Amino acid sequence: MEKRVYNFSPGPATLPLKVLEEAQRDLLALPGLGVSALEISHRCPWFDKVLEETEANLRELLKIPANFKVLFLQGGSRLQFSMVPMNLLQEGKAAEYVVTGSWSKMALDEAKKFGTAKATYDAKATNYDRLPTAGDLKVDEGASYAYFTSNETIQGVQFLDEPKTGSLPLVCDASSDFLCRPLPMDRYGLIYSCAQKNSGPAGVTTVIIRDDLLGRSTDKLPTMMNYALYAKEKSLLNTPPVFSIYIMMLVTRWLKNDIGGLDKMLAHNKKKAAQLYDVIDASGGFYTGHAQKADRSLMNVTFKLPDDEKQKAFLKGAESRGLHYLPGHRSVGGIRASIYNAMPIEGVQLLADWMKEFQKGA
Ligand SMILES: Cc1ncc(COP(=O)(O)O)c(C=O)c1O
Known part of the structure; x- marks a missing residue:
């Protein structure tokens, strides 16, 4: 086998080695079935069990209450930028968007195509380096929903507490920090995440939606854009991404059995992130972080070196x-170390050591 590198890509991102090994072992023939997970029908007892276990694992990990449905969709998170307003925006009511970076801005622009959507907060003036403070959010309590992005993958700012948006149904794009911590599910109306950062390979998007909100999906919607229909058909409206869901089952099993749940995952993630932020903070300004300290992401650590030449040498x-895969997004520049759940602590330690060594020699 080729030697694996430490993959700091923002996504598709590194997966737990154990998951890859298991998928590899069963790739040619699933035990007792003689076909692979890439070839099997989605209407068979094996896949029924895969769907059942994946949902059960998610429910256990996140303590998802019974009045929420768990759906598995395709189209990535960007399809949700359209599906959320198509399904949830109500006649004559606006939607309130908390704009903290590139992804929430894109979601807001998409929502405007379907009705009135406005930025209740926008951190553009400071190049999306921060989150709102309690006093910054003044939402219209008569709006259809409030929307935020829990982790801005490009800028590296993350909510570790939900924004205070009153009684509005809270909608969250959790694409890049899903399953990185436990969530107070009673604060949410809908939460969605593409899989390719923390929960599996690209191809499947998890949508967790409170039952009462399904009542907003009207028959006028295109079939494949209608949450209520996915819920009715238990995500089998058409052929789902069988292999991606199978890998998500293995990832959620790993989170439960090997990590020991989301409290442990969060503690582990904090430890990993601190290794890098501590080096940045002790560097006397050699490394400068993009995000304000209080709002730093545990998933995407964004920082700059003094100049382009040093940055090239560092990479x-x-x-x-x-x-590998450390260059930052072109809109922010610098370095972005994506250290999702499956990034081993040894990889982060090696990066922290290299940062210290590089500064000494610079
Ligand atoms: C926070 C966030 N939202 C949305 C997306 C878009 O996801 P997809 O490529 O699955 O449409 C991404 C992708 O990186 C993301 O990080």
Whole structure:
């Protein structure tokens, strides 16, 4: 086998080795079935069990109450930028968007195509380096819903507490921090996440929606855009991404059995992130973080070096140490170390060591 590198990509991102090994072992023939998970019908007892276990694992990990449905969709998170307003925006009512970075801005722009959607907060003036404070949010209590992005993957700012948006149904794009911590599910109306960062490979998007909100999906919606129909057909409206859901089952099993649940995952994630932020903070300004300290992401650590030349040398040295896919997004520049759930602590330690060594030699 080729040697694996530490993959700091923002997504598709690194998966737990154990999951890859199991998928590899069963790739040619699932035990007792003689076909692979890439070839099997979605209408068979094996896949019924896969769907059942994946949902049960998610329900256990996140303590999802019975009055929520768990749906598995395709189209990635960007399809949700359209599906959320198509299904939830009510006649004559607006939607309130908390704009903290590129992804929430894109979601707001998409929602405007379907009705009135406005930014109840927008951190553009400070290049999306922060989250709103309690006093910044003044939502219209008569709106259809409030929307936020729990982790802005590009800028590296993350909510570790839900924004205070009163009694409005709270909708969350959790694409890049889903399953990184326990969630107070009673605060949410809908939460969605593409899989390719923390829960599996690209191809499946999980949507967790409170039952009462399904009543807003009208028959006029295109069939494949209608949450209520997915709920009615238990995500089998058409052929679902069988293999992606199978991998999600293995990832959620790993979270339960090997990690020991989301409290443990959160503690682990905090430890990993601190390794990098501590180096940034102790560097005397050599490394500068993009996000304000209080709002830093546990998933995407964004920072800059003093100039482009140093940055190039830093990235070259990182690759020679097996630390890959670290360049930041073009809109922010610098470095972005994506350290999702499955990034081993050893990889983060190696990166922290390299940061210290590089500064010394610079
Ligand atoms: C926070 C967030 N939202 C949405 C998306 C878009 O996801 P997809 O490519 O599945 O449409 C991404 C992708 O990186 C993301 O990080």
